[in-house]
Amino acid sequence: MATPVLEAARAAVESASGREASTTPRFESLAIVVRSHLAPILHDGPCAPHVRAIRSDAEETAAYREIGADAVMLLSNSFGAAWRAKRAGVRVRAGSALSGRRFLLTHAVVPPSVAGRRAPIPSAHLMRDVAGLLGLLVPDLHPRLHVRDEIVARERERLARAGVDAASGYVLCCPGAAFGAAKLWPPARFAEALDELHARHGWRGVVTGGPGEEPLLDAVADASTSGVVSLSREARDLEGLKALVKDARLLLVGDSGPRWFAAAFDVPTVSVMGPNFPELTASSLERAAIVRVEGLECAPCLERTCPMGHHRCMNELPVEDVLDAARRVLARVGP
Amino acid sequence: MRRSLREGARVLVRMPAWLGDFVAAEPVVRALLARGCRVTVAGARRFEPLLEPHPRLGFASVERGVTPSPRAWRGHDVAIVLDGSWRGAWAACVAGIPERVGFASGARRVLLTHAFEPALERGATAIGNGVHGARPRRLPRPFSAACVELASSCGLEVTDRVPRVHVGASARESLDARLARYGVAADERVFVVHAGARPESSKGLPPDLTAALVRELAVAHAAPRVVIPCAPGEEASARRAHELLPGSILLDAPPLDVSELAALHDRAACVLTPDSGPRHVAHARTDAPTWVVCGSTDPRHTAEHGPHVRIVRVDVPCGPCHREVCPLAGDARNACMRRLEPRHLLDGARSVAGH
Numbered sequence: 150m151a152t153p154v155l156e157a158a159r160a161a162v163e164s165a166s167g168r169e170a171s172t173t174p175r176f177e178s179l180a181i182v183v184r185s186h187l188a189p190i191l192h193d194g195p196c197a198p199h200v201r202a203i204r205s206d207a208e209e210t211a212a213y214r215e216i217g218a219d220a221v222m223l224l225s226n227s228f229g230a231a232w233r234a235k236r237a238g239v240r241v242r243a244g245s246a247l248s249g250r251r252f253l254l255t256h257a258v259v260p261p262s263v264a265g266r267r268a269p270i271p272s273a274h275l276m277r278d279v280a281g282l283l284g285l286l287v288p289d290l291h292p293r294l295h296v297r298d299e300i301v302a303r304e305r306e307r308l309a310r311a312g313v314d315a316a317s318g319y320v321l322c323c324p325g326a327a328f329g330a331a332k333l334w335p336p337a338r339f340a341e342a343l344d345e346l347h348a349r350h351g352w353r354g355v356v357t358g359g360p361g362e363e364p365l366l367d368a369v370a371d372a373s374t375s376g377v378v379s380l381s382r383e384a385r386d387l388e389g390l391k392a393l394v395k396d397a398r399l400l401l402v403g404d405s406g407p408r409w410f411a412a413a414f415d416v417p418t419v420s421v422m423g424p425n426f427p428e429l430t431a432s433s434l435e436r437a438a439i440v441r442v443e444g445l446e447c448a449p450c451l452e453r454t455c456p457m458g459h460h461r462c463m464n465e466l467p468v469e470d471v472l473d474a475a476r477r478v479l480a481r482v483g484p
Numbered sequence: 485m486r487r488s489l490r491e492g493a494r495v496l497v498r499m500p501a502w503l504g505d506f507v508a509a510e511p512v513v514r515a516l517l518a519r520g521c522r523v524t525v526a527g528a529r530r531f532e533p534l535l536e537p538h539p540r541l542g543f544a545s546v547e548r549g550v551t552p553s554p555r556a557w558r559g560h561d562v563a564i565v566l567d568g569s570w571r572g573a574w575a576a577c578v579a580g581i582p583e584r585v586g587f588a589s590g591a592r593r594v595l596l597t598h599a600f601e602p603a604l605e606r607g608a609t610a611i612g613n614g615v616h617g618a619r620p621r622r623l624p625r626p627f628s629a630a631c632v633e634l635a636s637s638c639g640l641e642v643t644d645r646v647p648r649v650h651v652g653a654s655a656r657e658s659l660d661a662r663l664a665r666y667g668v669a670a671d672e673r674v675f676v677v678h679a680g681a682r683p684e685s686s687k688g689l690p691p692d693l694t695a696a697l698v699r700e701l702a703v704a705h706a707a708p709r710v711v712i713p714c715a716p717g718e719e720a721s722a723r724r725a726h727e728l729l730p731g732s733i734l735l736d737a738p739p740l741d742v743s744e745l746a747a748l749h750d751r752a753a754c755v756l757t758p759d760s761g762p763r764h765v766a767h768a769r770t771d772a773p774t775w776v777v778c779g780s781t782d783p784r785h786t787a788e789h790g791p792h793v794r795i796v797r798v799d800v801p802c803g804p805c806h807r808e809v810c811p812l813a814g815d816a817r818n819a820c821m822r823r824l825e826p827r828h829l830l831d832g833a834r835s836v837a838g839h
Contacts, residue, residue, distance in 0.1 A: 175611060220611075246606060256611075258623055259604035261630075263637060268600060270633045278603060278625055281784045284612030288789050428636040434643040443639075444487065481643075 150409050151224045152292040154276045155181055155196045157285050158222065175284050180216045182209060189387040194295035206233060213237030222283055224276050243282040245275050256282040269426035290432050294413035296391040304392040308355065311378045318352040321397035323407040324369050325362035329453025331424040332403050334463050336365060340372035341468045342401060346475060347375040352398050354378065357385055399475060412437060417482050419474045423462035424450045436482055438474035442466050485598050485638050488562050488583045491520030496560040496581065498572035499527035501548040503742065503761030506531050507647045507768050508628040509566045512635045515642040517541060524560065526552060533743045536650040554579035566631055585638055600634050613782065614801035626788035649768040651750065655743030666733045673753035674711045678762045679725035680718030686780040686810045686818060687758045688721055695728035696826040697756065708753045709733060713740045759786060779820040780805050798823045
């Protein structure tokens with residue numbers, strides 16, 4: 150979701166003609182400080198040379214000092230991120246005035262509110278607002294990712310070994326969510342949806358996910374009747390996920406990161422959403438459909454596990470709604 | 485609120501009075517129609533042709549500075565007030581519309597049932613700006629994005645955020661006929677240059693700068709015929725630019741209406757414009773390379789324009805002031821425009837054109 154902002158920053162430092170304001174150079178160099186497990190997301194793209202991977206908070210502070218940063222654009226809303234930037238002595242610190250960190254920032258965005266409470270707005274909008282504080286314009290919020298051909302070939306080969314011909318089309322399913330159990334749609338429903346999509350389009354289901362999600366992936370595959378392939382026993386990484394998403398005809402996903410991979414590669418997506426505000430991710434919806442249970446008193450609760458114990462926001466979400474959303478989003482994209 | 489914008493709901497949308505904001509708000513109207521709502525758009529009559537006709541779409545005329553008649557607004561379930569005046573909120577309230585949604589500012593807040601407080605800017609002045617906005621320092625951000633957020637907070641998903649502007653067959657034929665008089669073939673692309681501006685307007689492009697850029701482009705590339713559209717009151721600067729650009733076509737008698745203006749952008753090979761209404765019409769109608777010169781305005785207000793648009797501006801200590809007429813005198817007067825040089829524009833021009 151942050152890639153448009155990163156791209157605007159990169160263009161601003163790499164190309165004089167890329168600057169929106171043509172007379173005053175804003176910055177001379179760029180370092181994108183990112184947790185090491187997320188760094189592969191930016192591999193193979195124009196921002197890759199600027200990536201500085203860190204493994205801990207201490208490394209983050211040290212990185213700021215070593216770089217000698219004049220300004221930091223905080224795209225994370227956490228208190229800790231702002232605290233570490235201040236502690237490292239970065240003179241200009243721009244970010245959203247959330248998490249009680251306003252006093253740590255030199256340039257701040259106060260998000261919109263309704264009746265005194267923060268109004269949920271797309272995170273992409275907030276990031277663009279923060280970039281604007283540093284004089285960076287982000288004209289297009291559509292994310293872009295890149296993956297090299299050899300990774301794509303590697304994943305195609307892996308699928309072929311599992312009996313899936315990528316050229317014939319497949320539906321990629323990412324049923325997991327690192328956030329917590331509250332975001333999980335029952336595996337049997339995912340399986341039913343994948344079976345029906347196979348019946349309609351002839352696209353096999355392929356299910357993948359992050360570390361620790363193996364039982365969930367297998368549960369989806371075991372519940373299916375159309376030969377859904379689980380990659381639970383394969384080595385999985387974010388670069389491989391990019392390739393898998395890029396080749397898929399449709400992504401069936403919870404409210405999690407792979408949705409943004411699909412947006413970046415213009416792949417149609419159906420995302421099932423439970424405890425979260427849909428407004429927070431309401432950008433790049435051209436090829437995406439969000440499916441949720443409307444009218445629940447308890448939703449969105451933003452909790453990691455259902456505090457009521459019934460998990461109605463997910464358990465009451467019917468497969469038919471997901472299939473209907475898939476039909477609509479595929480029709481929108483065209484053949 | 486989320487349940488109010490249901491299929492069949494009668495929704496009144498008070499559109500902004502300015503052309504650019506009207507166009508930027510259009511995706512919300514389209515999303516309401518896609519939801520199955522019956523929509524009445526309240527706005528300036530001259531902008532009505534910009535909306536695609538739809539069986540569930542009606543129009544109520546409201547002219548700038550005039551308080552709408554509440555009688556005409558009765559019978560709606562929801563009012564979405566996207567203009568910035570208190571009149572729209574007041575009329576919706578008096579008309580008895582039970583749900584009234586809009587941006588909170590001043591007295592409007594008490595007239596709305598769902599008042600959306602805009603984002604604020606705090607701390608130091610944004611880098612690149614000489615001054616920050618007046619208190620309470622609303623954060624400059626794209627109006628189109630703010631409309632989407634407002635709609636989203638009511639449960640309305642706006643999937644297609646690029647505005648669309650309707651062009652009728654008659655407008656297209658009328659424009660083609662006008663251009664044909666100058667020997668421009670129906671399939672010929674043109675360089676649209678919005679050189680017109682009201683006298684003393686701080687937004688207007690200086691004619692000599694406009695001419696310098698256009699000439700430079702013509703040398704560097706096989707630049708197409710230059711067409712200078714002109715709105716009422718902008719004749720003087722448009723004519724001056726026309727004089728400086730031999731062979732250009734000035735469409736000032738009569739000025740183009742909004743439909744013809746939209747049709748003109750369908751034929752654009754490239755566009756040069758100040759940060760004014762026509763740039764939004766261009767955004768809605770063409771992906772051609774577009775250069776937008778921002779003088780007194782903060783480009784963050786319109787920074788949702790896609791990769792084919794290049795913003796060109798200079799940093800000045802007094803801006804962005806958002807004043808219609810520069811209040812300064814001497815060397816400081818209109819510095820945001822006068823300090824621009826052709827090389828600044830051409831840096832942006834070459835990169836956006838991809839040549």
